[in-house]
Every structure is written in C-alpha cells, then in structure tokens.
Amino acid sequence: MGKLSQADEYLLAQVRQGQQAAWEQLVQRYEGRLLAFARARGGGNDAEDLVQETLIAFLGALDSFRGQASLETYLFTILRRKVIDKHRRGKLSLCQIHDSPAGDDHSAGVLRHAAAPEPTASWYVRQDERQQLQQSALATALDELAEGYRQSLNFRDLKVIELLLYSQLRNRDVARLVGLDEKQVALIKHRSLKRLGRAVLEALPDGGEGPASDALLTQVWEAQRPSCPKRSTIGAYLLGTLEEQWHAYIDFHLNTLGCRYCLANLDDLRRQTTGSSAAAAHQRILQSTVGFLRKA
Numbered sequence: 001m002g003k004l005s006q007a008d009e010y011l012l013a014q015v016r017q018g019q020q021a022a023w024e025q026l027v028q029r030y031e032g033r034l035l036a037f038a039r040a041r042g043g044g045n046d047a048e049d050l051v052q053e054t055l056i057a058f059l060g061a062l063d064s065f066r067g068q069a070s071l072e073t074y075l076f077t078i079l080r081r082k083v084i085d086k087h088r089r090g091k092l093s094l095c096q097i098h099d100s101p102a103g104d105d106h107s108a109g110v111l112r113h114a115a116a117p118e119p120t121a122s123w124y125v126r127q128d129e130r131q132q133l134q135q136s137a138l139a140t141a142l143d144e145l146a147e148g149y150r151q152s153l154n155f156r157d158l159k160v161i162e163l164l165l166y167s168q169l170r171n172r173d174v175a176r177l178v179g180l181d182e183k184q185v186a187l188i189k190h191r192s193l194k195r196l197g198r199a200v201l202e203a204l205p206d207g208g209e210g211p212a213s214d215a216l217l218t219q220v221w222e223a224q225r226p227s228c229p230k231r232s233t234i235g236a237y238l239l240g241t242l243e244e245q246w247h248a249y250i251d252f253h254l255n256t257l258g259c260r261y262c263l264a265n266l267d268d269l270r271r272q273t274t275g276s277s278a279a280a281a282h283q284r285i286l287q288s289t290v291g292f293l294r295k296a
C-alpha cells in the first residue's frame with residue numbers, strides 16, 4: 001500500500017480547496033470498504049454512523065495529515081479508533097470487537113490472536129523529527145522488502161515476514177503455518193531485519209542507536225501495510241483470474257493472516273458484484289458529511 005498515491009494526492013488537494021465534487025468522489029471511493037470494515041466490527045446500524053463520524057473527523061484533521069500513509073489506511077485507522085471508542089462507551093458488545101482476544105471476529109486469521117498494535121490517528125501527526133526520519137526510512141525499507149519478494153515471486157519469505165512482523169508470531173508458529181522448519185524461519189528473519197536495520201542507519205545523519213524494536217516495526221507495518229495487495233488484485237482474486245502462485249498468496253493474506261483491511265475490501269467488492277445497491281447509503285453519508293467541508 002505504502003504512501004499516498006498521486007491520484008489520492010490530487011483528490012486531497014481538491015478536497016482541501018473545498019471542492020464538493022472531489023469530496024463526493026472521495027466518499028464514493030472509500031465508503032464501501034469502510035462500511036464493510038465497520039460492519040465486521042460494529043455490526044448493523046452502527047456501521048453507517050461510524051463511517052460518517054470517520055469522514056467528519058478526517059475533514060477536521062485535513063491540515064495535520066501529511067500523507068505518510070495511503071488515504072485508505074489513514075481512513076481505516078480513524079475508523080478503527082471510532083469503533084474502539086464506541087465499544088468503550090458501551091455502545092457495542094465486547095464480542096464484536098476485533099481487538100479482543102475473545103472476540104468472535106469474522107476473520108479466521110492469526111491476526112485475531114495477535115497482540116494488535118494500535119496506531120492512533122495522532123500517531124501520524126505527532127512525531128519529533130528524528131522519529132520521523134527513522135519511521136519514514138523504515139517504511140521505505142519495508143516497502144522495498146515486500147516489493148522485492150513480490151517481484152521475485154518469493155511468497156514464502158513474504159509470508160514469513162508478515163507473520164513475524166505484522167502478527168508477531170514466534171518462529172515456531174510461523175514455521176508451522178508456512179511449512180518450514182524453525183531454522184529456515186530464523187534465517188529469513190535475520191536476513192530481513194539486517195536489511196531493514198541497514199536502511200534505517202543510512203537514513204539517520206548520526207547513525208542509529210541500534211536496530212528498531214519489534215513494536216516499532218509492527219507499528220510501521222500497520223501504518224504502511226507494505227504487503228497489502230492492491231484493491232484491483234483482490235478483485236482479480238475474487239474473480240479467480242490470478243495466476244496460481246498469486247492466488248495462493250492472496251488467499252494466505254486474507255484467510256491465514258486475516259488482514260482486516262483487505263477483508264473489508266473483499267467484502268465490499270463482493271457486495272458490488274452481487275449488485276446490492278449502496279446508492280441510498282452513499283447519499284446519506286454524503287449529506288451528513290459535506291457540511292464539514294471547509295471552503296478554502
């Protein structure tokens with residue numbers, strides 16, 4: 001996923017100027033997947049409210065968003081926080097929350113049981129300069145690492161890294177899930193961390209104070225989602241038109257890893273192909289958020 005795409009950047013610039021058509025386009029582009037995410041966590045009638053609140057919060061924080069993440073990831077992050085807040089206020093029952101280990105989440109993946117990191121929206125805006133350098137170097141290095149594995153169709157190593165860094169599983173559990181022995185997993189981990197560590201050291205003017213912590217790696221991973229496939233790839237998976245190796249990998253990402261963001265995209269794409277109309281929801285969401293669009 002990585003950082004802000006050019007298309008997003010262009011759209012965002014227009015939204016910042018208060019252009020209503022641009023806002024409508026942004027809402028249209030993201031509401032389906034956000035609704036799917038909210039439905040999976042909050043359920044039913046609350047989903048639309050949560051998405052509206054998310055979009056309003058997004059407009060309110062427009063000035064502080066510096067494009068360190070894709071728009072999709074940023075919106076998911078705000079929404080996730082809204083879901084957690086709502087749960088804390090007792091509006092949602094505990095079993096609907098993804099982050100509860102006892103939760104009955106619709107995703108069957110290992111992420112359900114992983115210690116889920118919680119980057120808040122403010123994580124994107126409140127950082128000192130050094131942290132910023134470190135995180136951005138790490139984000140770039142993670143992107144390159146994942147892209148390298150994809151380019152060479154090395155899905156084995158990509159899966160290992162996802163399970164280690166994103167799910168924070170132990171080597172033993174990773175080995176079992178991908179059908180390797182523990183030594184192989186340890187070697188892949190060692191190689192990858194070395195590459196990441198080098199990239200961070202090179203980015204800091206005075207060198208670093210050693211390798212990045214696992215928590216930071218996971219946080220940056222969650223904020224960048226370097227291994228998440230494009231939405232169009234998830235669409236191709238749904239249609240069954242991907243090459244076999246890719247299909248197997250996307251299947252792993254969705255069903256074994258249980259990436260909640262990609263699952264939300266999958267659910268949204270499924271609804272679109274089954275023809276269920278979202279036009280009424282779109283109008284409601286648009287009407288309730290457009291008033292918060294500021295004129296430049």
Ligand SMILES: [Zn+2]
Nearest residue numbers: 228229259262
């Ligand atoms: Zn994903």
